[in-house]
Amino acid sequence: xxxxxxxxxxxxxxxxxxxxxxxxxxxxxxxxxxxxxxxxxxxxxxxxxxxxxxxxxxxxxxxxxxxxxxxxxxxxxxxxxxxxxxxxxxxxxxxxxxxxxxxxxxxxxxxxxxxxxxxxxxxxxxxxxxxxxxxxxxxxxxxxxxxxxxxxxxxxxxxxxxxxxxxxxxxxxxxxxxxxxxxxxxxxxxxxxxxxxxxxxxxxxxxxxxx
Amino acid sequence: xxxxxxxxxxxxxxxxxxxxxxxxxxxxxxxxxxxxxxxxxxxxxxxxxxxxxxxxxxxxxxxxxxxxxxxxxxxxxxxxxxxxxxxxxxxxxxxxxxxxxxxxxxxxxxxxxxxxxxxxxxxxxxxxxxxxxxxxxxxxxxxxxxxxxxxxxxxxxxxxxxxxxxxxxxxxxxxxxxxxxxxxxxxxxxx
Numbered sequence: 001x002x003x004x005x006x007x008x009x010x011x012x013x014x015x016x017x018x019x020x021x022x023x024x025x026x027x028x029x030x031x032x033x034x035x036x037x038x039x040x041x042x043x044x045x046x047x048x049x050x051x052x053x054x055x056x057x058x059x060x061x062x063x064x065x066x067x068x069x070x071x072x073x074x075x076x077x078x079x080x081x082x083x084x085x086x087x088x089x090x091x092x093x094x095x096x097x098x099x100x101x102x103x104x105x106x107x108x109x110x111x112x113x114x115x116x117x118x119x120x121x122x123x124x125x126x127x128x129x130x131x132x133x134x135x136x137x138x139x140x141x142x143x144x145x146x147x148x149x150x151x152x153x154x155x156x157x158x159x160x161x162x163x164x165x166x167x168x169x170x171x172x173x174x175x176x177x178x179x180x181x182x183x184x185x186x187x188x189x190x191x192x193x194x195x196x197x198x199x200x201x202x203x204x205x206x207x208x209x210x211x
Numbered sequence: 212x213x214x215x216x217x218x219x220x221x222x223x224x225x226x227x228x229x230x231x232x233x234x235x236x237x238x239x240x241x242x243x244x245x246x247x248x249x250x251x252x253x254x255x256x257x258x259x260x261x262x263x264x265x266x267x268x269x270x271x272x273x274x275x276x277x278x279x280x281x282x283x284x285x286x287x288x289x290x291x292x293x294x295x296x297x298x299x300x301x302x303x304x305x306x307x308x309x310x311x312x313x314x315x316x317x318x319x320x321x322x323x324x325x326x327x328x329x330x331x332x333x334x335x336x337x338x339x340x341x342x343x344x345x346x347x348x349x350x351x352x353x354x355x356x357x358x359x360x361x362x363x364x365x366x367x368x369x370x371x372x373x374x375x376x377x378x379x380x381x382x383x384x385x386x387x388x389x390x391x392x393x394x395x396x397x398x399x400x401x402x
Contacts, residue, residue: 051260051273052219061236062349064363069307112308144307148363151237152347155220156306159240159260159318166270 008169008195013046015204016171016195019130020044024173024186026129027082027122031175034118035095042174049170051158057172058083058185061151065089066107068119069146069157072127074139076194080123081157083150084184089115091182107147116145126186134201161189169195218243218258221273223282225255225289231354238302240319242275242326242342243350245299245358246282247373248291255291256352257282259302261318262325275325283333298335299358299371300326301350303342319343339371 008016021044032039049057058065064086072078084092090104093111096118097104104111120143131138146153161168168189176183190198213230220241224233233256235243244257257278264274271277283293303323323342330337341348341360349361356374361367 050219051221055220055237062361067307146239146306146308148239148306148347149237149349152239152304152306153237154239155237155241155260156239156304156319156347158220 008048012199012204015199015202016046016169017044019133019198019202020046020171020173020186020188022129022133023126023171023188024175027126027186028175030121030125031118034121035092035177037095038178040176040178044171044173046169046171048167050167051155054158054168054170055151055155057154057170058085058150062149064148065150065153066112066115066145066147067150067153067157068116068123068143070120070123070127070143071141071160072138073141075136076130076134076138076190076197078188078190078194079157079160080126080189081187082119082122082126082184083153083187084115085150086147088182088184089147092118092184095182112145112147116143119143119145122186126188130188130198134198136197136201157187161191216256218256220258221260221270223255223257223272223278223285225253225285226354227251227253227289229354233352235302235350238348238350239304239306240302240322242300242302242322243348243352244279244282244326245301245350245352245371245373246286246296247298247352247356248286248295249297249356249374250295251290251292252354252374253286253289253291254352254354254356255282255286256350259322259326262321275322275329279326279329279333283335293333293335296335297356297371297373298330298337299339299373300337301341301348301358301360301370304344304346304348306345306347308345338373341370 028039028041066089067083069081093104096114127138171188173186214228216224216233218224218235235258242259246255259275259278260273262275264277271281303319305319346362351359358371360370
């Protein structure tokens with residue numbers, strides 16, 4: 001049984017927002033610890049997106065970004081990704097590789113491998129928090145990295161859930177570093193059947209079956 | 212007024228207006244199917260997402276096997292003829308490196324094959340293709356049949372001139388193996 005996505009009530013949206021909050025919050029803490037700096041995060045945005053809306057969600061379809069994508073399996077399959085605009089990715093590499101701010105001007109193999117590593121840690125901590133919160137067992141797959149047009153990256157992620165539903169419940173949290181131009185997006189897309197398992201694990205099942 | 216139509220994932224759009232342009236932004240593993248009837252001056256584009264509909268008929272534009280007949284039929288209603296339609300393809304890349312288990316990261320090459328197979332069933336053979344490889348693409352199809360492709364790190368280039376009367380309609384059996392990477396066959400003669 002899956003929830004009719006259109007029928008997600010306000011309370012379910014709130015719960016999913018909290019799931020995003022805790023996931024991204026945990027990832028953000030990992031990032032702040034790793035970089036020894038302060039990182040801020042937005043209130044997660046929960047929305048039902050068509051594939052086209054998903055691919056265009058950050059605006060600037062042709063602007064360059066780095067995306068780290070990790071498919072999720074286990075009791076609640078889904079998709080987790082961390083997306084950074086190119087400039088933000090370069091500033092993050094500066095920090096990771098101990099370079100002076102602005103020193104990184106291109107993203108080659110070394111830079112991408114550093115970003116992949118940090119992306120792996122962030123998406124894993126995002127998932128870990130959701131495991132802890134729901135008690136569900138989630139298995140991560142090895143992450144993959146792409147450095148290209150933003151819409152091309154997002155659409156290549158979307159094909160992995162494209163065949164299931166016309167629209168996907170998408171939880172997006174924007175993070176930024178207070179003192180710098182570093183920003184990024186955590187994207188979490190649970191598969192439709194996972195939505196119900198997550199809501200049930202959090203004691204929200206009655207509203208689901210009767211709503 | 213010139214008509215600019217954005218063709219989103221799974222969409223099919225047609226234009227016959229002078230100055231009209233069809234655009235698919237940031238194609239990753241998706242394929243931009245650019246089709247043109249030079250006589251009726253009808254241009255159509257499908258933004259194909261996945262290779263196989265497996266019987267799903269709700270969103271014909273999304274899958275290669277349903278999108279191609281849907282595109283041709285939509286163009287036919289605007290006066291195009293399937294025997295005159297000429298096609299160019301762009302997209303079908305595999306962007307993600309270090310592929311993870313379980314994820315369908317090879318969908319780009321499979322899309323390219325499925326689109327060609329669906330076209331072949333209608334006896335249509337692409338006159339130009341820029342498919343496969345690892346880079347995303349933006350594709351424009353202009354009302355005169357010119358197909359322009361943009362890839363990051365490369366200058367914009369013309370992939371095909373589907374309205375060029377000096378070229379035979381259809382029948383061009385140029386093929387490529389998408390697994391071997393990018394194949395570009397520019398049809399425009401050097402000026």
